[in-house]
Amino acid sequence: METEIFVVAAIAVLFAGISKGGFGGSVAFVSSAILAIVMKPSDAVGLMLPLLMLMDVGTLRPFWKQWDSTQAKILILGGLPGLLLGAALFTVIDDDMLRLLLGVISLAFVLWRIWPRTVVSDVTFSSRTGFLAGAVSGFTSFVSHAGGPPAAMYLLPQGLGKTRYHATVTLVFWVINALKFIPYAVLGIFTYQTLLADLFLAPIALLGVWIGVKAHHIIPEQLFFRVTYICLACTGAKLIWDALT
Numbered sequence: 412m413e414t415e416i417f418v419v420a421a422i423a424v425l426f427a428g429i430s431k432g433g434f435g436g437s438v439a440f441v442s443s444a445i446l447a448i449v450m451k452p453s454d455a456v457g458l459m460l461p462l463l464m465l466m467d468v469g470t471l472r473p474f475w476k477q478w479d480s481t482q483a484k485i486l487i488l489g490g491l492p493g494l495l496l497g498a499a500l501f502t503v504i505d506d507d508m509l510r511l512l513l514g515v516i517s518l519a520f521v522l523w524r525i526w527p528r529t530v531v532s533d534v535t536f537s538s539r540t541g542f543l544a545g546a547v548s549g550f551t552s553f554v555s556h557a558g559g560p561p562a563a564m565y566l567l568p569q570g571l572g573k574t575r576y577h578a579t580v581t582l583v584f585w586v587i588n589a590l591k592f593i594p595y596a597v598l599g600i601f602t603y604q605t606l607l608a609d610l611f612l613a614p615i616a617l618l619g620v621w622i623g624v625k626a627h628h629i630i631p632e633q634l635f636f637r638v639t640y641i642c643l644a645c646t647g648a649k650l651i652w653d654a655l656t
Contacts, residue, residue: 416449417608424462424612428619429626431466431581440557444517444646448653452509453501457558457600460491460591461609462616469620473576481572481613485538486562486583489545489635494587497553504554511654513555517647520560521640541565552587553594559584 430441430483446455504512546567552558562583566576595601 417611419449420446420458421559421611421615424459424615425619425622427459427463427580428466428469428616428621429469429623430520431463432620432623432626434598439544440555440559441517441646443556444513444541445568447510447513448638448649451506452513453506453600454602454605456554456556457595458605458608458612460588460595460600461606463556463584464588464592465613465616466620467581467588470581470624471585474574477574477578478582478583479575479579482492482539482541482566482571483570483579483582485541486545486565487586490549490558490587491585491590493546493549493551494590494594495551496546498598500550501594501598501600502552509554510650513557514647514650514652514654516555516557516560517553517650518644521647523560523564525611527642547582549587551621552584553591575649590655597635 423445427440427442443452443455443459446458450458544561548558548561551561559580562580566579569576571579
């Protein structure tokens with residue numbers, strides 16, 4: 412891996428670790444989007460999966476058993492058909508289509524988060540809606556590691572509280588990311604170069620998780636997410652431009 416690409420990868424992985432460790436992980440997929448600018452998108456998602464799995468393990472311990480088991484089961488079971496659909500898409504998609512998909516998902520997430528809307532605190536969703544959110548989450552997670560937003564749309568109105576929400580998301584994607592590993596290997600998404608890079612990036616991933624866990628109670632969420640939205644908007648626009656041109 413070239414030095415410039417490795418530096419970009421290190422920054423992206425550190426950011427993903429912070430998101431995973433302290434802020435629910437819903438924006439950790441920005442790392443894949445950033446990497447897709449400097450390398451093949453399929454290599455980018457292949458590079459990130461082992462690191463995301465490592466981050467999941469690092470994040471589970473400080474939030475152990477603080478999750479909502481019922482909500483986690485709903486999302487995980489719903490995610491299974493989404494994973495299958497994502498694997499099927501990967502057999503026919505090319506790099507430009509994947510760049511376009513990553514870019515659209517990035518911009519759609521930013522628009523969803525900044526679009527003015529009325530928040531009703533006592534609204535909750537049914538388990539059927541949870542299964543649907545899980546299916547969408549499984550699909551977007553497989554193709555771009557962007558499973559967080561659909562899961563967040565379902566979980567946020569459930570009134571879980573900051574820490575319980577974060578612990579539930581952590582558990583859900585620990586399972587979903589583990590389930591993705593074998594299909595990724597079968598589809599040839601992993602390469603020798605990405606796995607070798609993972610060995611060097613693993614300490615950075617764990618450092619990011621450690622920073623995120625500490626920042627969970629220190630850094631205002633609004634500040635963290637505002638910076639993230641700017642990064643996602645610029646990255647998404649760049650990916651769409653590259654895909655179309």
